[in-house]
Every structure is written in C-alpha cells, then in structure tokens.
Amino acid sequence: MRISRRVRFESTQLVAPHQLSVMARLEDRALTPRELAGIECVSPPSMTRTVSGLVERGLVARQDDPLDGRQVFLSLTAFGLLTLKETRRKRDAWMASRLRGISAEEREVLVRATEILTRLASE
Amino acid sequence: MRISRRVRFESTQLVAPHQLSVMARLEDRALTPRELAGIECVSPPSMTRTVSGLVERGLVARQDDPLDGRQVFLSLTAFGLLTLKETRRKRDAWMASRLRGISAEEREVLVRATEILTRLASE
DNA sequence: TATTGTTATACTCTATAACTATA
C-alpha cells in the first residue's frame, strides 16, 4: 500500500487517479457512463461527476447516441489522448529512474512477482 | 494499484485504512497528534478529526501531558489493541487463502520482490 | 413500466486560516 501510494502521488499529477483510470478505459473505444460506472465499480451519479470534470477540461467529449436518446457515448478528445500518453510517460520515467539502480536479476524478480500477483488478483 | 485497492477493500472492514494506520503507530508507544500528523503526512486538523473518530469509538484514549499543558498523548485502549489484532488477523487470513494456491518457489519470489520494493520506496 | 442519465443532498477525508491555551 505504501508503495502504491507513493507511485500515485509522485507520478500522476496531471489528472487525478480515478479520472486517469476512466480516460484509459476510453482509449480503445467509446463507452456510456453506465458502462464506465460498472467497470470502475462506482455509482452512476459518481461517474457523472467524474466525467463532467473531464468534459469541462476538454479531455473527454459527450456524443448523443442517434439510436437511443437516453444514452450518451463518451470518448477521449485529441487533447485527452495526448494527456493520457504524457501522464504515462512521466510515470514510466519516474519508475525507470527508480529501477535504474537495481540489478537485472532483481528486475526479473519484480517481473515474476507482477505476474504472480496479477494472477492472484484475477481469481 | 489494483492489487493494493483489492487488499484494502476486502480485508479492512472494521476500521478505515487511515484510522488503522494511526492505530498501528500507537501500538508501541503513545504519540502526540502533531507527531502522528507528521508520520502520516497529513495536516494537524485532519489528524484531529481522525483521532476524534477513534476516541469516540473507544479505540484510542487522550491523556494530558502533566509537564506541558499544550500537549496531549494518544494511546491505544485495550479495545483498540484487540481491534487492531483482529483486523490484522482477518487481513492475514484473506491473504493466506490467496497464497495457499501458489508454490513455495512463487512465495519466495514475492518475499524477494517485497524486499526490493521496500528498499526502493525508502530511497 | 423499465432504463439512462442527471440533480439534490449528505457523508467522509482532506486542506488552509483563524482561534484558544500554554510556554
């Protein structure tokens, strides 16, 4: 937890973590607010609020669904995509500077640990 | 981050994470609100609030410093210590059930990764 | 009548600024 907190605070200053997570979901394809709320395990009103913040900042765009007037599609703007990539670049640069001081053998241990934990988390 | 979130939500239901962290600091010795605020990287008013919640629930006790009337010492109550141990027990049980399915060799990888990350986080 | 999204309202955790009491 301490390590996770450190990574969050030192590497994701451009956009808040929960906002960045939503942006990453929209990278591949447009989603509705309801879909995003489900994916992020958050209530629909909460997602409305998160999305509104992103729309105000020009990172995400709303588009009405022509087939179903109740629905809205959300997608990344060009600026949003750029911001997402820049944030990742900064995070990776921070992490790379940390990893520079360790041996190849230690890096291999971290890679293997990541695989194991990812498997455990998905069970 | 995903793994850290999962551990928090599934294993620390008795007391909120930031409250539990304060309780763990008080396990060994009494501390003042200011010391706690510094350790937890939080503002003094924020610590006042966190501590007040713990005092109201009977988990932590306030004691006036007889030498300096401005200061207050905070310590775990017997109930607080019990709650801390019970929370750890639940968390460990959850984690143990996860780790049961992996090999001794994989567990060793996780132990080594923890050592490496702890070292990197403290630099 | 059911579903999508939003608004209204409230709770928690955080912060800064102002206040009280003590040194």
Add this chain to the structure above:
DNA sequence: TATAGTTATAGAGTATAACAATA
C-alpha cells in the same frame, strides 16, 4: 512571541434517493 491542538470553513470524491427523458 512561538507552539500544540482545535474549530471554522471549503473542496474533492463517494453514496442513496428522487427526477426527467426515452424505450
């Protein structure tokens, strides 16, 4: 005058309940 703690107030992020529009 400086320090410890608290209170006052505000800003995020979260939730549930109520509402409007559409199916």
